Amino acid sequence: MRAHFALPPIVLVAALTGAALAQNTAARRAPSHAVFPTQSLPLRFDHAQHLRLAGVTCERCHTTAAASARADDRLVPPESTCAPCHAIDRAHPERPAAPGAPAVRCDACHTGWNAADPQRVARVQIPTPNLHFSHRAHVQRGQSCASCHGDLRATALATRLDLPAMESCTAACHRAGGTAPDACATCHLTASDGVLVTRFAEGVMNPPRSMRGLHHDADFWFTHRAAAAEDATRCAACHRDDECAACHDGRIRDRRTHPNDYLTQHPVDARMNSDRCTSCHRAATFCVACHERAGVALSSASAARTTTRVHPPAEVWSGRVVTARHHGVEARRALSSCVSCHTERDCVTCHATLGLGGAGLSPHPPGFLARCGSLLRASDRPCRACHDDVAALASRCR
Amino acid sequence: MIRRAAACATGLACVCASPAARAFDAEVRADTQAQAYQVRGPAGTPVLSLRRFTETLTLGAVERVDHHVTWTLRARLRVDSDFGTACDPTTDRCLDELNRSRAAEFAPLAARRTLDLPFAYLEGSGLLRGTTTVRLGRQLVTDALGMFLFDGVRVRARLADVALVEVYGGLETRAGFPLSNGRYERDGIVRADRTGWDPTLAPQVRAPSLAGAVAASLETAGDGVLFARATYRRVWGADGIAEEKLGLSADLTPSDAWRVWAEAVHAIPQRSLASLALGVTHSHANGRVLAFELSRWRPTFDLTAIWSSFWTDPVDDARARAELPLGGDWKLLLALTGRRYALSESASSPDGDALPDVWTVGGDAGLARRSLRTEASLRAHGEGGGLGARVGADLVARTWLSSLPVRLDGSLSAWWVDDALRPDRSLTSFAVVVGAMVRMGRVADVALNLEDDINRIVGHRLRAVAVVTLRSPF
Structure with a gap:
């Protein structure tokens, strides 16, 4: 390659790499909507306020979390967990708390509570996450709540944004050579043939950008070649061979690639x-x-x-x-x-040497003699198509 | 391994099992595609009235033996039939393309029916304490050297958590062999099953011969900042070495925001760089993506074909693209491309002057919206230069009805094509596509698409495509 072609990209790549290494990458990513679907939390709650109280820990309220082995377990504390401190009186839900005592009215926690219909509050809706997860397994391995959910001492209402994104799991433990399994199916749901399920009613999973070019941006259809050529085994976690074959060895014109007509x-x-x-x-x-x-x-x-x-x-x-x-x-x-x-014959008709009935017009590039030896040694069939004395060629080619 | 294969086969025969998770699972999928369209020769004849019918059966079975070991069987079988004809509409006379005794009409690569096995393999993963994966059978490999299909064995093993080594070998899948097509062969040789052919008939078509293939690669393991992989592959047969290449790829992903990658393929007997590509991508947390890519490539052919020794000049590409979120589910795509055919890098003849480079420039602009129920996009593309020009846009929309398991598809296109080599073929083309898909639970999809292409050469050309997909459990 000529220097004038090679230099600009090298300089560009070096500059951008330097800039990339210098930048702060600590920003926390939101978890996927496909994995943790949108929740409805009509609550007024302050984790920070509670965690400042003596003796209040995560486990104090989330009593079943440490033993939970399934992602669909309900871990939000019920009213009975609050009752020892909050003297909730369902018979008189509008009655205010005594001075200095914890709040007791329904609307202290339930936003939108209507005194005209005091026994009804808006429901907390936390759809089941689309993954396998065991709190118990993590607790047994010494993980603290904060190691996945972050420090909630500065958080009011915890939302799905306080659930871990995949990057934090893979960076901490679930990686090759890490302390936890790195197989995708450890956490992600799989179809019956072992391939990850990526489409859910709530959304479509997309690899995070940290996964070496696997993130499917809007142009990925036209740029996925580089990612596949680099490490196709990663594609295979979510895509079956027949998905590749359907296009690359397909029988129907794909309209995403080819326009109409x-x-x-x-x-x-x-x-x-x-x-x-x-x-x-x-x-x-x-x-x-x-x-x-x-x-x-x-x-x-x-x-x-x-x-x-x-x-x-x-x-x-x-x-x-x-x-x-x-x-x-x-x-x-x-x-x-x-x-x-x-076909080859069409070209050989004119390009063959005179001895084989052609016109002897060379199709080879300038300087071909200096490197045709390796081609001849690889296969002399193409040489024989045009040259009547391949043995003589062997002595001329280097 | 035989016992495992037998277990998988037995399981496949019992696909009536429930979809609940268990140690052994199987899935069967059947796709039926029917399409009808016309292809006209440049003079208007012959008119190929293609009526294609493709039936594909895909099997997948998995048995999880323990925490590490999983055995997987995957296979795909395809029957492709073409009941079409090649006729002269002015005389209503059709060519006898399949009759080997009529050389004046015989089309050697036409076939009423082909049966092939795109892949069929048994894979054991997590073997040897989770370090090794072994795959046996017909399998497709994708790496820097391209896609490659072979019958054989592939072993992939992790070495001390820092590297992965992969070795594979077997016989290349070539056109003309039973249950094979030549899709992934290197270009340059036309092959078909010549059994029963007169030796003088269609001499340009060669009978297939066995070709061995070996390859080895070494790559970094894990999800580190730097990934690198080197691959060597050699394919050889009765006519000598058909391919010998070394591929290198590297990827630096220092953060979520930046990715830099490079890829190079060296053709060893040609002693030339077959391809080199460099790319850098910046992804902002708000979804904005900026990317710049450079590449150089030179076509390579099967080393046993004469084309492998022909004079070819390199082609350089530069592409910048941007993806900009516009709010909601909308995204804007912009891309600029420049291509140089580097004819000037070599003299036109030993005693002549160098020819000037040929340049083309192009661009894309797209507006896309994608939500769970609706997809819509407007994609415009234009490119031109010394070779002609092509400018146009496709408006595509698909939406699921809210009350029915029905998806409606539609597309409108307008394209202007300037054929610099054959100005009489320059034209403006319009097309409209309408279609629908009905989803019948988890078991079946039925889709139908109708396309009408309109231009001054073909007038109206209709294309109809119907696809039926069936999935287990039945």
Whole structure:
């Protein structure tokens, strides 16, 4: 690669890397709505105020949390947990608390409480999280409440934002070589074949940005190649092989990739972006098969072959004067496009040496003799297609 | 292992089991796709009236033996049929494309029915105290060297929590073999099953031959800031080495906000860089994403094909993209792309001057909204330069009805295409797509799409696609 091409990206990458390393990354992420669905908490409660009181700990109110082994256990304290301190009187819910005593009225905690309908309060709704979780297992391993939920001594009402996001779990324990299992299925729900369930009524799971390019941003459909090429085993946690095969070896045109009426515009797109075609189509199979049948290919059956010239006029396309529209230049630029219609024989006819009946026009790049030895040693079949004396080539090629 | 395979097979035969979690689980999915559309040759004939019918059966079974060990069986079987014809509408005469005795009409790669196995493997993970995964059968590998399908064994093992080593080997899946298609072969060789063919018929089509493949890779383990992977693969057959490449990829993710990655593939016998890509992404906590990518690539072909020794020039790409949240569920996408065909890096001929580079520039602008029930997007794309131009937009919408398990799909398109090589093929195209999908509980989806493409060359071209998906438990 030439230096003028390589230098700018290297400088850019180095600068951005430095900036990235220098920045503060301590910002806390909110947990996924797909994992912890939206809650309804019509409550007025101050954790900080309670935790300042002598003898009040998390376990004092959340009495069942330490023994809970399921994510769907209800761990919000019931009224009976509050009653020892708050002298709640359901018969007289409007009666104020004595001076200096803890609040007792319903609306002290239940927002929207209506004295005209004193026995009803808005329900606390905490949907079951879409994951496996055992408080007991974590407590038994010495985890404190704060290690996952943070320090609630500065928090009033705890919400789903005080539930742990995945990054905090993986950073602390659930990682390769960590103290807890790092398999996704340890916490996430799986389908019957072991693949993670990612779609829920409340939302769709998306890998966090900390997971090396796996976060599916809006352009991920067009950029996922890099993530898959880097570490496809991670994709397999959520995606089955058939999802890859459905597109990359599919039988129905995918409209996310190809616009409507793509058949009409595909020649121009392929000419400009043949590399993108090859991610799902093999020219010598998919393209050739259709081009032969449609009469576009030189190897099409004679009864199917089109009478319309596909390429520019012969004097431009194959003449002695090489311009940007010469077939040799087009081949240099996008050889895959040639392969989508032509077979080897089409090229050999002219490019073979005189001894094999060709015109001896070399298709090789300048300086080819200096590196053709390794190609010849890899396979001499292509050499034999055009050269009648491969043994002589072997002595010339380095 | 045989006992495990037998257990999986037995389980698959009993897919009437309940969906409740248990040590052994299985899932079966059947997809039926039917589509009908036309393809016209550039002169108007022949007209290929394609009526394709594809039936796919996908199986998945898993048995969790203990805390570490899991055995998984996955397989996909596909029958692809094409009942279409190639006819001249002016004479109503249809070509006898499958008749090998009529060389003037024979289409060697056309087939009424193909049966293939896109993958079928048994995998044991968590073996040897959770360190090793072994996969046996037909399997697809994806890495920096691209996608590769082979029949064989793959072993992936963790080494002391700092590295992972992966080794695989077997036979490459090639077109022309039973239950195979050549989708993932390197380009350049046309293969088909020539059994019963006259040797002089369609000589451009070669019979398949066995090709061995071995590969090894080493990568960093864990979720550290830096990830790196090196992969070597070699494929060889009766005609010599078909591929020998070394791939390197690296990823630096120092925070949630920044990601820098690089990827390179070296084609060893060609002694050239097949591809090099660099990218940097910044993701803001508010959902804004900015990314910049650079790449250089050069097409590579099967080393046993003549194309592998042809003169090809590198192609350089630069792409900047941004994703901007607009509030609610709306997002704005913007991208700019520049491409250089680096013809000037080599002389046009040993005694000639260098040709100038060919440039194309392009851009994308998209507006997308995605919620649980509704997706809508407007995506415009334009690119042009010395090779022609393509400018257009697709408006796509899909929404679930609130009272019925029915999703409505719709799409409108307008595209202008300038074909610089064949100006007579330049045109403006319009298209409309309407469709619906009915979800029948957890068991079945039935979808139908109708597309009408309108342009001056084809007039109206209709395309109909119907898809039926069935899932276990039945």
